[in-house]
Amino acid sequence: MTTYQGQCHCGQTQWEATLNNDQTNHVLCHCDTCKILGGGAFTLNQIIPKSALKFTKGGDSLKAYSYKGDSGKSVNCYYCPNCTTHAYHHQEVMGPDTIILRTAVLPKGRADFKPSAEIWGKAKMPWEKEVAQTFEVMPPS
Numbered sequence: 001m002t003t004y005q006g007q008c009h010c011g012q013t014q015w016e017a018t019l020n021n022d023q024t025n026h027v028l029c030h031c032d033t034c035k036i037l038g039g040g041a042f043t044l045n046q047i048i049p050k051s052a053l054k055f056t057k058g059g060d061s062l063k064a065y066s067y068k069g070d071s072g073k074s075v076n077c078y079y080c081p082n083c084t085t086h087a088y089h090h091q092e093v094m095g096p097d098t099i100i101l102r103t104a105v106l107p108k109g110r111a112d113f114k115p116s117a118e119i120w121g122k123a124k125m126p127w128e129k130e131v132a133q134t135f136e137v138m139p140p141s
Ligand SMILES: [Zn+2]
Pocket: 008, 009, 010, 011, 012, 013, 080, 081, 082, 083, 084, 085
């Protein structure tokens, strides 16, 4: 286990994520929602137990933006109300104890995490190289 420090762009919120060194749950997502919310070509996401994430500053001030995911259930995105950095997401379809951490926001960890799968490959930009097995939408469960 390694503990990574994270903070939003303005520094108003800070957190610690204690992550398994096994990165099989590290997923690169090409979906259009990630493009719109993040402003980049994709997002990098580690699926973790909720208990692995602790806010050390400003956790109470986070705001949630919710939208309906493909499952029909809500996806709640927790972000800093000042600078809009997304710390983590919670997909209700995954149950109450599992969250999705944005690993590219971790200053020390972002380079350490390689994707184990790419999802929403059908929305991938044509110029992007494949770095892990790509699924059209989601991997079969
Ligand atoms: Zn902030």
